[in-house]
Amino acid sequence: MxxxxxxxxxxxxxxxxxxxxxxxxxxxxxxxxxxxxxxxxxxxxxxxxxxxxxxxxxxxxxxxxxxxxxxxxxxxxxxxxxxxxxxxxxxxxxxxxxxxxxxxxxxxxxxxxxxxxxxxxxxxxxxxxxxDDVAVTDSLYxxxxxxxxxxxxxxxxxGAAAEEGQPLERVEAIARQVAGASRSFGVALGACTTPAKGSPTFDLPAGELELGVGIHGEPGRERRPMMTSGEIAEAAVDAVLTDLEPRNPVLVLVNGMGATPLLELYGFNGEVQRVLAERGVAVARVLVGNYVTSLDMAGASVTLCQVDEELLRLWDAPVRTPALRWGM
Amino acid sequence: MxxxxxxxxxxxxxxxxxxxxxxxxxxxxxxxxxxxxxxxxxxxxxxxxxxxxxxxxxxxxxxxxxxxxxxxxxxxxxxxxxxxxxxxxxxxxxxxxxxxxxxxxxxxxxxxxxxxxxxxxxxxxxxxxxxDDVAVTDSLYxxxxxxxxxxxxxxxxxGAAAEEGQPLERVEAIARQVAGASRSFGVALGACTTPAKGSPTFDLPAGELELGVGIHGEPGRERRPMMTSGEIAEAAVDAVLTDLEPRNPVLVLVNGMGATPLLELYGFNGEVQRVLAERGVAVARVLVGNYVTSLDMAGASVTLCQVDEELLRLWDAPVRTPALRWGM
The missing domain is CATH 3.40.50.10440 (Dihydroxyacetone kinase; domain 1)
Structure with a gap:
């Protein structure tokens, strides 16, 4: 480290x-x-x-x-x-x-x-x-x-609603709407190492993956022999869609857990988009990168958020932070 | 993968x-x-x-x-x-x-x-x-x-000069000036795995690091037992400063090789800034993140670029790309 x-x-x-x-x-x-x-x-x-x-x-x-x-x-x-x-x-x-x-x-x-x-x-x-994580109810943390x-x-x-000057009740209601419309599913291809422990925090043998892993490496649903990017995309998207049936277009976050190269994340996004198209889900916006990581864990997660016109407008609104930045 | x-x-x-x-x-x-x-x-x-x-x-x-x-x-x-x-x-x-x-x-x-x-x-x-890499002359590639x-x-x-409409000779001259004013040094804490090989492309035992590694995992100057973030910052900055004696302020890129968590990269940046201050180098701008990676290699590199007022103005000019984005 x-x-x-x-x-x-x-x-x-x-x-x-x-x-x-x-x-x-x-x-x-x-x-x-x-x-x-x-x-x-x-x-x-x-x-x-x-x-x-x-x-x-x-x-x-x-x-x-x-x-x-x-x-x-x-x-x-x-x-x-x-x-x-x-x-x-x-x-x-x-x-x-x-x-x-x-x-x-x-x-x-x-x-x-x-x-x-x-x-x-x-x-x-x-x-x-x-x-938002559909993988498990009740977990390590x-x-x-x-x-x-x-x-x-x-x-x-x-945050966009707050920036526009909307009152607290309204900002809170929008936040609840977004939280209620968002679902995630993650997959680990390798464990992470915390500074305090100095060695992997869980045991994930090479050639295996953990379906439904949490962002601290908490156990998910199932450990499986390695799958292709396309198979993982199917498992993740289908797990989310079992819980969320979007009538409106969705925002898609294809998120890296930390150690998965951006080259692979983009490839995974291609598979996620293929599966979403096959399932008839309309996509409004796509974000690919390392945004909600788990130190140096290898793997990725998929988050969908169903949006109406107002939420999409707020998503597109200007933002200026170290990690997300557009329109200003 | x-x-x-x-x-x-x-x-x-x-x-x-x-x-x-x-x-x-x-x-x-x-x-x-x-x-x-x-x-x-x-x-x-x-x-x-x-x-x-x-x-x-x-x-x-x-x-x-x-x-x-x-x-x-x-x-x-x-x-x-x-x-x-x-x-x-x-x-x-x-x-x-x-x-x-x-x-x-x-x-x-x-x-x-x-x-x-x-x-x-x-x-x-x-x-x-x-x-720009000062670590070695002549390497694997x-x-x-x-x-x-x-x-x-x-x-x-x-790119900023081109966007302003400057002519080719001038854009080329600016590019040469920047290339001539930039120096880098990288350190690997773990090897990377290419898709074709499917296993680490070089052997770097746990508890060791490679000083001066290339962005394909090419050998550097020296293999050493693990060092602290502060010691690595001293080694990297001093290697760069041996070759570049900045009279003007510098742009600093603290770059992740792929698998090093952003938490650690920011900590490393703190040490890089400490060493630069101790060496009397003025810092104009700092960029921290995964920008020039080596798949899932663990480690980081430091790049300094000495800038005059014109180069700094062009650095600050608006840019809108997937990975770098500000001012527009």
Whole structure:
């Protein structure tokens, strides 16, 4: 691993992020990443966060049109309520704050506590839970479904609504609509290595894959001998479509887990598009890349988000963050 | 690997790229990626290309403000002259074409031949050679220095000059200036696996690293027991500074080889910035991410490019490509 010592990995990364992104305010000591112009008068502020190791999620999505702030925890560990309260206080303009929470037990508890503490300080807080992973209910870190790639759609689309100046109830409703319309399924082709452990966190022999893996390497549905890109696309898309029957066009995220080359991700996207066409699903937009990663895990996930005209308009709206950037 | 069969990896990726990027014209059959509005009247067109496996280089750099077209070869194999001639013909507006060539024997020969063929068709062609890797002279694929991360600076800055409508001689001169002012040094922490071979292309035991590795896993200067991120930053920056003594501020690219998590890359950037500050080097801009990769190799490289006010202005100029995007 390219690190100094495991204990300083997150602080070291935040220092490096500060140097690379002068357009953000990075509070290394308190572990909060904030858009530089926050609080933005009259506008709702989105705050998210979660364990580190999934970069660019969430810090790479801070900026105009998406998150106002992000709170990184230790690797694969929830941030603490103090970070979230500090973030909320830094970005609240008086229009309120929306917490975007991935459904992991620690994250849910800590964002709940932070919401209470922030409200005690006079900040209006709403919350949206992202639980888009159809692979399993209840897992190593979760009761219920895990929050994964759908988080990107929630943060982008609700962030656009906030940027337009829509009120908190409306931004929250849009975030809930997106969360409810998003479904994901992931596949691991190789395990990831956390800095603290220094060796693969689970055992996945060469020549096998894990269907339905979580973003921390949590077990999925099934371990199988290696499949082709086309077969994996069929398994992933069909798992999603079993749970979501899109009447409207979908946004598609073909997401790399970390160590899968972009060359292979694009090839996988070709297969995903073929399967979607065969299943009669209309595609509005496609995003391919490493957005919700699991350190150096090999593999990919597919997220679909069914959109109406309004959600598509908000998806297309300008955004300027380290990892997503268009139109401004 | 997330592939169908090794034989179709490049064609599969191009199909997936076409689906993800309607703003590009992807000629899957002839393996050329072209900006959709080409040829742009009155403007010089940059064309590059090289072996696949380094994505987003070069296809991800096609678009307004950067490349007019890219030609992907097979994995780690030069594209053929026919691709380059086809690309040049598709993008030439009459203002001429600049070939950006990384210094590998096959690329150099094939771009030379393509330049002759294109000129036979009445296209004015200039060439710039990128040979920025200070690690070794002469290597597995190269006579002289290898072309690596500096390519991104050449393509972005000369692409901006072309976008402004500067004439071919001037765009070529700027490209040469950038190539001459760029130096790189890379480190591998783990080997990469090509689709054709299906197993690691070189043997790098766990707990060791290769200082000065090339972007195909070619041997570097030295194999060492694992070093800390700070020690690697010192080795890489000092290797570059031995060859380049910047009087002006530098652009810094902290580039991931493929499988190194963004969390670690940001931490590495923090160490690179510390070393540059200690050495008295002024930093103008910093870019951190996976831009010139080696499939799933673990590791990183550092590229410095010394810039004057004009080159910095062109670096900051608007660009709209899949992998680099700002200001438009």
């Amino acid at each position: 390219l690190i100094n010592v495991p204990e300083t990995v997150v602080a070291d990364a935040l220092r490096g992020m500060a140097a690379a992104h002068p357009e953000l305010t990075v509070d290394v000591e308190n572990r909060v990443i904030i858009r530089r112009d926050a609080p933005v008068p009259g506008k709702v502020a989105l705050v998210s966060g979660g364990g580190s190791g999934h970069e660019p999620l969430h810090g790479g999505f801070v900026g105009p049109g998406m998150l106002a702030a992000a709170c990184p925890g230790e690797v694969f560990t929830s941030p603490v309520p103090d970070q979230m309260v500090r973030a909320a206080a830094a970005v609240d303009s008086g229009a309120g704050v929306l917490f975007v929470v991935k459904n992991y037990t620690g994250d849910v508890l800590n964002f709940d506590m932070a919401a209470e503490l922030a409200e005690d300080e006079g900040i209006q807080v709403a919350k949206v839970l992202v639980e 979760t009761a219920g479904r895990r929050g994964t790639g759908g988080t990107l759609f929630v943060e982008k689309i609700a | 997330l592939i169908n069969v090794p034989e179709t990896v490049v064609a599969d990726a191009l199909r997936g790229m076409a689906a993800a990027h309607p703003e590009l014209t992807v000629d899957v059959e002839n393996r050329v990626i072209i900006r959709r509005d080409a040829p742009v009247p009155g403007k010089v067109a940059l064309v590059s290309g090289g072996g696949s496996g380094h994505e987003p280089l070069h296809g991800g750099f096609v678009g307004p403000g950067m490349l007019a077209a890219a030609c992907p070869g097979e994995v780690f194999t030069s594209p053929v002259p026919d691709q380059m001639v086809r690309a040049a013909a598709a993008v030439d507006s009459g203002a001429g074409v600049l070939f950006v060539v990384k210094n590998y024997t096959g690329d150099v020969l094939n771009f030379d031949m393509a330049a002759e063929l294109a000129e036979d068709e009445g296209i004015q062609v200039a060439k710039v050679l990128v040979e 190269t006579a002289g220095r290898r072309g690596t991360g500096g390519t991104l600076f050449v393509e972005k800055i000369a």
